[in-house]
Amino acid sequence: MSATLLEVADLxxxxxxxxxxxxxxxxxxxxxxxxxxxAVVGESGSGKSVSxxxxxxxxxxxxxTVTGSARLDGEDLLxxxxxxxxxxxxxxxxxxxxxxxxxxxxxxxxxxxLVEGIRAHGEVSKAAARERAAGLLAEVGLPDPRRALDRYPxxxxxxxxxxxxxxxxxxxNPSLLIADEATTALDVTVQxxxxxxxxxxxxxxxxGVIWITHDLGVVAGIADRVLVMYGGRCVEDGTVDDxxxxxxxxxxxxxxxxxxxxxxxxxxxxxxxxxxPPAPTDLPPGCVFWPRCPVRSDPRCATEQPPxxxxxxxxxxxxxxxxxxxxxxxxx
Amino acid sequence: MGVSVIVFGxxxxxxxxxxxxxxxxxxxxxxxxxLLARSGLDQPLVTQYFSWAGRALTGDLGVxxxxxxxxxxxxxxxxxxxxxxxxASILVALLxxxxxxxxxxxxxxxVVDRVATVLSQIGISVPEFWxxxxxxxxxxxxxxxxxxxxxxxxxxxxxxxxxRLLMPAVVTGVVSGSVxxxxxxxxxxxxxxxxxxxxxxxxxxxxxxxxxxxxxxxALLPLVTVTGVQLAYLLSGVVVVEIVxxxxxxxxxxxxxxxxxxxxxxxxxxxxxxxxxxxxxxxVDLLYTAIDPRIRR
Numbered sequence: 122m123s124a125t126l127l128e129v130a131d132l133x134x135x136x137x138x139x140x141x142x143x144x145x146x147x148x149x150x151x152x153x154x155x156x157x158x159x160a161v162v163g164e165s166g167s168g169k170s171v172s173x174x175x176x177x178x179x180x181x182x183x184x185x186t187v188t189g190s191a192r193l194d195g196e197d198l199l200x201x202x203x204x205x206x207x208x209x210x211x212x213x214x215x216x217x218x219x220x221x222x223x224x225x226x227x228x229x230x231x232x233x234x235l236v237e238g239i240r241a242h243g244e245v246s247k248a249a250a251r252e253r254a255a256g257l258l259a260e261v262g263l264p265d266p267r268r269a270l271d272r273y274p275x276x277x278x279x280x281x282x283x284x285x286x287x288x289x290x291x292x293x294n295p296s297l298l299i300a301d302e303a304t305t306a307l308d309v310t311v312q313x314x315x316x317x318x319x320x321x322x323x324x325x326x327x328x329g330v331i332w333i334t335h336d337l338g339v340v341a342g343i344a345d346r347v348l349v350m351y352g353g354r355c356v357e358d359g360t361v362d363d364x365x366x367x368x369x370x371x372x373x374x375x376x377x378x379x380x381x382x383x384x385x386x387x388x389x390x391x392x393x394x395x396x397x398p399p400a401p402t403d404l405p406p407g408c409v410f411w412p413r414c415p416v417r418s419d420p421r422c423a424t425e426q427p428p429x430x431x432x433x434x435x436x437x438x439x440x441x442x443x444x445x446x447x448x449x450x451x452x453x
Numbered sequence: 454m455g456v457s458v459i460v461f462g463x464x465x466x467x468x469x470x471x472x473x474x475x476x477x478x479x480x481x482x483x484x485x486x487x488l489l490a491r492s493g494l495d496q497p498l499v500t501q502y503f504s505w506a507g508r509a510l511t512g513d514l515g516v517x518x519x520x521x522x523x524x525x526x527x528x529x530x531x532x533x534x535x536x537x538x539x540x541a542s543i544l545v546a547l548l549x550x551x552x553x554x555x556x557x558x559x560x561x562x563x564v565v566d567r568v569a570t571v572l573s574q575i576g577i578s579v580p581e582f583w584x585x586x587x588x589x590x591x592x593x594x595x596x597x598x599x600x601x602x603x604x605x606x607x608x609x610x611x612x613x614x615x616x617r618l619l620m621p622a623v624v625t626g627v628v629s630g631s632v633x634x635x636x637x638x639x640x641x642x643x644x645x646x647x648x649x650x651x652x653x654x655x656x657x658x659x660x661x662x663x664x665x666x667x668x669x670x671x672a673l674l675p676l677v678t679v680t681g682v683q684l685a686y687l688l689s690g691v692v693v694v695e696i697v698x699x700x701x702x703x704x705x706x707x708x709x710x711x712x713x714x715x716x717x718x719x720x721x722x723x724x725x726x727x728x729x730x731x732x733x734x735x736x737v738d739l740l741y742t743a744i745d746p747r748i749r750r
Contacts, residue, residue: 241662
């Protein structure tokens, strides 16, 4: 891929909880290139959302301690001044949130919510900002965008609202778009439209995209690279082909095994990964996946966290890495 | 309708015979009977109710047993004083509650928050008459800054009006303000945690704009409701304060009416309180449609 847009290094997030400090993100490192789509997958509670909220300083400062670095075009998001961070939110990084039902302000019109975002980043007249807002709504495929400006969120369906949320995120032509489960709440046809929309904008503007999801179908469809998160760590990353075709980590294999296969003839039960993810307040001493791992082939599994290491040959320019003690090529 | 039946019924439950009270200790049976017939109290209760309710519908609430003035004119005379006090109190209440509640919500469990919690707890628990007496002792007695009570219309003496209004408004305002502070704190806290606030931040809006339009604006909705409830309470429930400060309002009128078994005045006053309550609720509902687009169609 082309030049690096975002470089996250050793990102750690610790949250204060009633049950003690929780290590929600434990040393996450990845990069996103211009025009590249990185999918972040993992179960609920694996630290996906927290890791991106931390990038934009959107975690409550009283509760969260964020360390590491996240350079957007060379500038560290985690240490910049609040005013500079405000300037970056919008034109630098646009963010689409998970739940379209709650991520818009119910008492302000759609137009207002778009216009205020546009006007926060430059001297734009109200009329011009409204014009641009209508253009954005048309771009995300909202029918009758001009009338939609004067509507309130509750007057729109979930799919329409999510388009509005996307329009807000795109309002300042961000160089990086972060979509946190942006299509999870939508039905499949709407989801497909939105994926197309983002892909279109991406090829047009060269936007880098971080797409957080637990839908592996979406991953296969849009991602260039995949990052699998578990227990606040990256347990496997690589090109979409490497990770989906030749998964190296037992957890990734479990995830893929849990996909229903419509083509397969056996009508047996869906495979599941038994157990639940570890509580971030109480992580296991060894491999984070050890308590649920069906393999446990190495004595170090229970005692030592495996590093992210290159596994096997990769067909792309990117290394395929996994954090596991499992031997390469062990049976699936 | 339902309200009027309850008002009428409750008043009938007040013990004591108004005619006897009006006549004093020495009277003959003939005068008593004549008065009874003239006041209509010899009729069956149902008849009394319908004749009262019928006249009330046309705005005629009857004539005071005691002074012979019409109830409507008595009420009209007292209404401005009570309205003044109620609105001044709610103003004091909001001036206390909105900043204090907001500050507490912005820094939960901070010193400010704890102090605000303790203060509002004190404000809710301290009896109004006690606070009123302490204020009178300090500001009218020891310091001599303010008159201890009474009322002059605004048009006659604006300075005197303000001076006399200050203490009663502060007493009732502090009580209502304490209640409202709690509500402001919780609704601002709730609004702060809403998902759309994060969306607003992610847009890169300046902090103040996020706070005004995405936190306060949304926290306003529950505030309107409590303020309405408190205002209704103030309009009808300031009896104690009106008496301590010799404020010639409806509360005082109602109390005097109870003491002299002046049924028409008492019924009129209570009916008015009920109507005011309904009216305020109506206004709150209308305000809601103005500020919450989800309610209007």
